[in-house]
Amino acid sequence: xxxxxxxxxxxxxxxxxxxxxxxxxxxxxxTLGLSFIVAFMHTIYVRTGxxxxxxxxxxxxKLFGINFAIGVATGIILEFEFGTNWSNYSxxxxxxFGAPLAIEGIFAFFLESTFIAVMFFGWNKVSKxxxxxxxxxxAFGASLSAVWILVANAWMQHPVGTVFNPETAxxxxxxxxxVIFSEVAVNKFLHTIGSSFLLASIFVIxxxxxxxxxxxxxxxxxxxxxxxxxxxxIAAIGTIVTGDTSARIVAREQPMKFAAMEALYEGQxxxxxxxxxxxxxxxxxxxxxxxxxxxxxxIPNALSYMVFLTPSGFIPxxxxxxxxxxxxxxxxxxxxxxxxxxxxxxxxxLKMAKERxxxxxxxxxxxxFSDPIWIDQYYQHFGYGYYKGRDLKELIPNVKMNFYSFHVxxxxxxxxxxxxxxxxxxxxxxxxxxxxxLLWVALITMPMPWIAxxxxxxxxxxGRQPWVVYELMPNITAVTRxxxxxxxxxxxxxxxxxxxxxxxxxRIMIAQIKKGPGxx
Amino acid sequence: xxxxxxxxYYDGFKKMTWGRKLWGIILLKLFIMFAILRLFFxxxxxxxxxxxxxxxASHVLDQMINP
Numbered sequence: 001x002x003x004x005x006x007x008x009x010x011x012x013x014x015x016x017x018x019x020x021x022x023x024x025x026x027x028x029x030x031t032l033g034l035s036f037i038v039a040f041m042h043t044i045y046v047r048t049g050x051x052x053x054x055x056x057x058x059x060x061x062k063l064f065g066i067n068f069a070i071g072v073a074t075g076i077i078l079e080f081e082f083g084t085n086w087s088n089y090s091x092x093x094x095x096x097f098g099a100p101l102a103i104e105g106i107f108a109f110f111l112e113s114t115f116i117a118v119m120f121f122g123w124n125k126v127s128k129x130x131x132x133x134x135x136x137x138x139a140f141g142a143s144l145s146a147v148w149i150l151v152a153n154a155w156m157q158h159p160v161g162t163v164f165n166p167e168t169a170x171x172x173x174x175x176x177x178x179v180i181f182s183e184v185a186v187n188k189f190l191h192t193i194g195s196s197f198l199l200a201s202i203f204v205i206x207x208x209x210x211x212x213x214x215x216x217x218x219x220x221x222x223x224x225x226x227x228x229x230x231x232x233x234i235a236a237i238g239t240i241v242t243g244d245t246s247a248r249i250v251a252r253e254q255p256m257k258f259a260a261m262e263a264l265y266e267g268q269x270x271x272x273x274x275x276x277x278x279x280x281x282x283x284x285x286x287x288x289x290x291x292x293x294x295x296x297x298x299i300p301n302a303l304s305y306m307v308f309l310t311p312s313g314f315i316p317x318x319x320x321x322x323x324x325x326x327x328x329x330x331x332x333x334x335x336x337x338x339x340x341x342x343x344x345x346x347x348x349x350l351k352m353a354k355e356r357x358x359x360x361x362x363x364x365x366x367x368x369f370s371d372p373i374w375i376d377q378y379y380q381h382f383g384y385g386y387y388k389g390r391d392l393k394e395l396i397p398n399v400k401m402n403f404y405s406f407h408v409x410x411x412x413x414x415x416x417x418x419x420x421x422x423x424x425x426x427x428x429x430x431x432x433x434x435x436x437x438l439l440w441v442a443l444i445t446m447p448m449p450w451i452a453x454x455x456x457x458x459x460x461x462x463g464r465q466p467w468v469v470y471e472l473m474p475n476i477t478a479v480t481r482x483x484x485x486x487x488x489x490x491x492x493x494x495x496x497x498x499x500x501x502x503x504x505x506x507r508i509m510i511a512q513i514k515k516g517p518g519x520x
Numbered sequence: 521x522x523x524x525x526x527x528x529y530y531d532g533f534k535k536m537t538w539g540r541k542l543w544g545i546i547l548l549k550l551f552i553m554f555a556i557l558r559l560f561f562x563x564x565x566x567x568x569x570x571x572x573x574x575x576x577a578s579h580v581l582d583q584m585i586n587p
Contacts, residue, residue: 006569060540069542069543080557083564091580120539121532163562171581351578432528439550477584480565490561497552506547 012487013085013479018461019491020077022454023498025507027071029453032146032193033066035202037140037231041224042135047129056125056220059517060204061135065120072503075149075390077494085487089478095172096162096179097152111141146196147189155184156469157460158253162474166350166369169203175418184253186246194238195456198416199449201232201267205423206446207513209439218433220517226427232420240413244306251307251315251462254470255330257463259318260399262303263292263408267317267328273302276407279400292399318399322392333384333395340385343378385470397465403464405455406501412452419445 038060045053062381079101082090118126118134126134155162155387161178162171173179205228207222251258257266262274277296301311314328324332350365368374387395426432433439464470468478536543566576 011570065539066542069546073553076553077557077562080553081561083567084562087565088580089584091576092584117529118534121528125528166581168577168582170577344585347581351581351585445524481583485556490557493561501545501549508538508541 003297006484007476009482009484009487010475010479012484012491013081013482014475016085016491017078017081017495018264018513019459019494019498020074020081022457023494023502024071024074024078025454025457026450026502027067027074028204029145029192029199029449030067031064031071032196033231034060034067034203036197037200037204037227038064039132039135040231041227042132044227046132052219053055054154055517056223059087059220060224061119062512063207065116067510068116068506070501070508072216074498074501080293081270085480085482086468086478087480088454089473092170092473092478093156093469094153094170097157101148101152103148110285111137111144114142124372128338133307139179146192150187150189150192151180153460154182155179155408156467157188158182159183159472161467164369164382164495166347166366171280183249187242187249191239191242191456194235194242194267195356195449195453197235198239198420201228201235201420202416202442202445202449203230205211205232205397205420206442209442210513211516212433213436213439213443214216217380217518221429222427225432229420229424229427229432232416233424236413236420240417243410246378248307254464255316256306256318256321256395257402257459258276259316259321261320261459261462262404263399263403264303264313264315264317265292265319267315267320267325269304270301270311271303271313271315271316272298273306274403274407277403277409279403318396322396333387333392337380339378340383341388342384342385343382346493369520380471383467383469383477386474386477394466397463402459402463405458409452409455409459412448412455415445416449418450436443 004323039055041053041057041060044050045057075252082097115134115137118131119138122131122134132498141382151196159171159176160182162173165172179185194389204224208224208228211217211221247258250261259267262271263277263279274293275297278294280294303315304311304313307313307315316325320328320330322333324330324335327457346368348361353359353362353365369379384395419441422438423432426438466474466476468475533543566579570576570579
């Protein structure tokens with residue numbers, strides 16, 4: 001159906017959005033996690049009156065401030081891109097994104113930005129209690145910002161609580177609570193916040209390990225490590241639990257993503273989970289029966305058990321989803337494309353009826369979009385209709401990218417759990433710092449949560465391709481018809497600007513860390 | 521009350537040490553984002569090219585049915 005679209009435009013637009021989002025996500029998780037760790041340290045200072053806790057709080061607050069300053073407003077560029085590069089999408093989802101983003105802007109951003117000033121300027125200027133309250137409100141404000149953004153993303157992954165209005169070409173919210181409390185949204189928020197706490201904890205442990213290795217500020221480093229390891233161990237458990245729930249939700253709501261992240265081409269009961277594996281370099285997304293792994297180590301039955309809590313559960317493979325399976329009740333993509341094409345044709349007829357002033361036909365066609373049976377039979381396959389006459393492989397996400405991003409995230413998650421538990425145990429026994437090699441492990445581990453967190457987002461976003469709004473709007477329809485060169489120019493501008501900002505962040509951060517808690 | 525709040529912020533900004541550099545980065549970043557990127561590279565196309573929501577809806581519908 002879409003023959004004229006320049007795929008390089010789609011690819012560059014996606015690349016540009018991915019670059020911006022991934023850069024933004026370097027700062028956000030550290031802001032989210034560190035704000036709570038700082039607030040907790042500040043609480044200990046206020047309760048004990050111990051000046052060492054004040055030094056500790058001020059040092060980590062300073063690093064929080066640097067990260068906040070460099071990262072703040074980088075997310076606004078994503079909104080610019082919605083309006084320019086993804087204008088069709090932006091219009092299509094307008095009302096759904098409008099409410100959460102407006103709430104984010106009005107309440108969360110102002111809460112965060114008002115109290116952050118009190119947090120930094122308030123030492124000895126306002127009462128201790130009010131100052132502490134400002135620290136906590138800054139932390140909650142940051143998380144509140146994240147809620148609304150994640151709700152919007154969750155809706156794109158699992159559009160609920162809305163109806164499509166064919167007269168305005170927009171989705172309209174019919175149930176606000178369905179949107180914000182959808183299972184996908186709630187779990188996404190918990191998983192993201194948990195992983196951000198974990199990231200910040202490992203950051204604090206790593207920086208503290210650097211001080212211990214240099215035998216500087218030992219009390220400061222050990223106290224910081226105790227707090228961070230408590231946060232980290234709890235967050236690691238929470239992240240794994242919510243990750244497990246997330247996998248079950250994906251298996252149910254986005255089975256293609258689930259099949260891709262395990263590189264499962266043929267469905268099966270007693271499906272094993274690939275613990276570690278390397279895929280062939282010439283792996284293709286299109287279903288084929290050959291073995292795609294050079295080597296793999298599997299855990300028998302684990303995949304079926306993970307989803308259904310029984311080994312006999314059937315996990316559909318990519319082939320089952322593309323070609324359909326009557327036995328397991330999966331409609332083929334061919335059938336879905338036909339039904340989607342009917343829905344698109346209905347929209348076309350509706351527009352033509354309006355143009356020729358045929359009110360009777362127009363009203364009848366509008367009614368279809370609110371008829372639950374017609375929606376179930378046709379509209380829910382709407383996006384597939386755009387692939388009529390195109391290669392089916394365009395409906396399959398990049399298997400290798402999904403497989404590796406999922407497994408990198410899970411393997412690192414396991415490492416973080418063991419690592420934070422070990423640090424906590426040694427800290428509580430006052431033996432953290434006795435083994436130099438463990439301090440080096442802490443330093444080497446420090447950048448890993450960023451890799452895991454980015455891998456998680458790569459999986460979430462690449463795994464649902466080609467959908468921008470799941471099964472309703474593909475990227476080829478969402479994108480604005482611009483000249484690819486225009487997108488390429490801004491891509492390179494962003495790459496240079498972001499790289500400079502990142503270098504600035506790292507340099508300022510390292511300079512302040514070197515000064516230590518005593519330096520100004 | 522307003523005076524106290526003003527003095528609080530004024531004093532805070534005046535006594536900043538390492539924070540000055542950060543404010544410099546924030547202001548430069550906001551300038552690049554809003555005065556250059558937004559103005560020259562990222563117009564809101566639907567807002568710029570159409571006068572009413574009805575026209576915007578009609579355009580997007582066209583894109584959706586004649587992609």
